[in-house]
Amino acid sequence: MENPFKFGSVVSDEYFTDREIEFEKLSQIIASSNHVIMIAPRRFGKTSLLNKVVRNTDRPVLWLDLQLLTNTGDFAAQLLKQLFKKYPFEKLKFMIRNFRIAPLLSVNPVTNHVEIGFQPHVDSFVYLEDVLNLIEKLGEEKNRPIVVFDEFQELLSLDTSLDKRLRSVIQFHKHVNYAFLGSAESMMKQIFENKKSPFYHFGQLFTLNKIPYNDFLSFLQSRFEAITNHAVEISAKILDFSRCHPHYTQQLAFHVWLALEREGYSKNIVNKVIENIILLHDNDFERLWNNFNNTDKKVLIELAFEQVNLLSAPVLYKNAMASSTIFSALKRLTVKGILMKTEKYEIDDPFFRNWIVNRRS
Numbered sequence: 001m002e003n004p005f006k007f008g009s010v011v012s013d014e015y016f017t018d019r020e021i022e023f024e025k026l027s028q029i030i031a032s033s034n035h036v037i038m039i040a041p042r043r044f045g046k047t048s049l050l051n052k053v054v055r056n057t058d059r060p061v062l063w064l065d066l067q068l069l070t071n072t073g074d075f076a077a078q079l080l081k082q083l084f085k086k087y088p089f090e091k092l093k094f095m096i097r098n099f100r101i102a103p104l105l106s107v108n109p110v111t112n113h114v115e116i117g118f119q120p121h122v123d124s125f126v127y128l129e130d131v132l133n134l135i136e137k138l139g140e141e142k143n144r145p146i147v148v149f150d151e152f153q154e155l156l157s158l159d160t161s162l163d164k165r166l167r168s169v170i171q172f173h174k175h176v177n178y179a180f181l182g183s184a185e186s187m188m189k190q191i192f193e194n195k196k197s198p199f200y201h202f203g204q205l206f207t208l209n210k211i212p213y214n215d216f217l218s219f220l221q222s223r224f225e226a227i228t229n230h231a232v233e234i235s236a237k238i239l240d241f242s243r244c245h246p247h248y249t250q251q252l253a254f255h256v257w258l259a260l261e262r263e264g265y266s267k268n269i270v271n272k273v274i275e276n277i278i279l280l281h282d283n284d285f286e287r288l289w290n291n292f293n294n295t296d297k298k299v300l301i302e303l304a305f306e307q308v309n310l311l312s313a314p315v316l317y318k319n320a321m322a323s324s325t326i327f328s329a330l331k332r333l334t335v336k337g338i339l340m341k342t343e344k345y346e347i348d349d350p351f352f353r354n355w356i357v358n359r360r361s
Contacts, residue, residue: 003257004223007250019049019211026053026206030146035178035203037192041340041348042183043247044208050148050179060086060145062135067151072159073124077103077116080131084114086145087138095137099130125162129169139175152180153187163191167198178203184335210244210342220253227260237270241350248350252277278355285355288338295321299329303339303347304356 029036030053040046054061062082069075080103083092089107096102104117118127139145149155155162170178180203182188191199211219220235228234234256242249255273263269278285292300298321333339340348347353 001226003254004226005250005254005257007247007254019045019052022049022206022208023053026050027056029204029206030054030057030177030179033144033174033177035180036206037180037182037188037203038206038208039182039185039188040208041185041342042337043245043348044183044210045246046181046183046208047150049208050181054146054148057146059143060138061148062086062145063148063150065150066154066158069154069158071124072128072162073118075158076124076127076131077118079128079135080116081114083131083135083138089114092134095134099134100126101130103127125159125165129165132166132169132173136173136176139173141175144175144177146177146179148179148181150181151183153182153184153191155191164198167202171202183337185341186331186334211246211249213239213244216244216249220249223253224257224260227257228265230265234270241270241274241354243346243350245348245350274351274354278351278358281351282355285352288352289356295325295329296333299326299333300338300347300356301360303345304353305360 026036026038026049038046038050062079064075064078064082066075069078093105096105101119101122104119106115106117107113108115118124135145135147155166159165170176180188180192180199182191191197192202192205194200216239217232217235220238221231224231224234235253238249238252238256242252252270252273255277256270259269259273266272289297330339330341330345334341334345338348338352339345347356
């Protein structure tokens with residue numbers, strides 16, 4: 001049988017887990033004339049969920065990951081390239097003539113992709129503004145484009161004034177839905193919840209949480225029943241380890257399925273798979289660990305062993321660090337994606353968490 005679990009890329013159809021309530025709410029926002037701000041830790045399924053929603057609309061979608069951009073000019077070029085993938089070349093070529101400064105276009109004869117260049121010594125935002133307004137012109141009341149800005153918290157790393165300039169343009173758009181995705185909660189809320197921010201309350205805030213335990217258990221169990229009579233036991237052990245993290249639950253389930261196919265059931269099959277995955281990534285985890293300072297290491301050790309909220313219970317910390325020091329470390333590690341904050345701070349990767357415990361033990 002085909003392995004029914006998938007991780008590491010956008011999932012859809014039979015690989016997609018639950019999220020029925022979130023799908024419905026997000027679909028309603030996208031169907032309205034409002035914009036949406038989706039916040040969740042990395043690998044929580046933001047992209048997969050929104051991808052499922054927009055595929056259900058049959059509307060043109062422009063998807064841009066801001067962490068892969070280098071500057072404002074690159075922002076404009078990549079967005080314009082997305083347009084050429086969605087709309088006829090001749091139509092866009094004609095409309096681009098209205099740009100204040102015409103970009104340089106050429107078609108790559110090998111890939112058939114449009115290459116875009118800009119004149120030097122020009123304010124790059126002029127190009128970005130013209131591209132954004134072109135998207136608005138292409139929009140229709142019943143077929144509005146959906147523009148997705150992934151990892152939107154990286155915006156100010158391109159230009160410290162880009163938030164003000166971007167808002168000044170897209171606030172007038174009536175035929176486009178904008179979706180802003182971000183994995184750094186504090187930075188995203190600073191952009192959209194701070195009254196002094198240009199993007200204050202610009203769209204509907206949508207926080208994506210972990211998949212509820214019982215829903216995830218049913219999802220795993222229904223699939224493992226095709227290969228073993230111990231589906232409930234195995235599913236529960238997987239969730240006890242992953243703590244319902246969408247990515248790592250799917251990753252562990254995928255490898256447990258392979259082990260069941262290869263070796264059949266054994267009582268400690270889940271633990272054996274966990275040990276093998278940790279061993280496989282041992283060098284990666286060691287390199288990662290060696291890049292932390294001592295304060296970060298101490299906080300990670302405490303979280304790995306006790307899983308406490310250090311801010312609410314700092315007295316539990318054996319080295320009696322000041323709360324301000326702990327808070328700085330938690331914030332720093334969260335921005336880096338090492339920690340995530342749900343009901344409490346916890347290590348994002350459960351395999352890395354167990355690697356710390358094993359090494360310390």
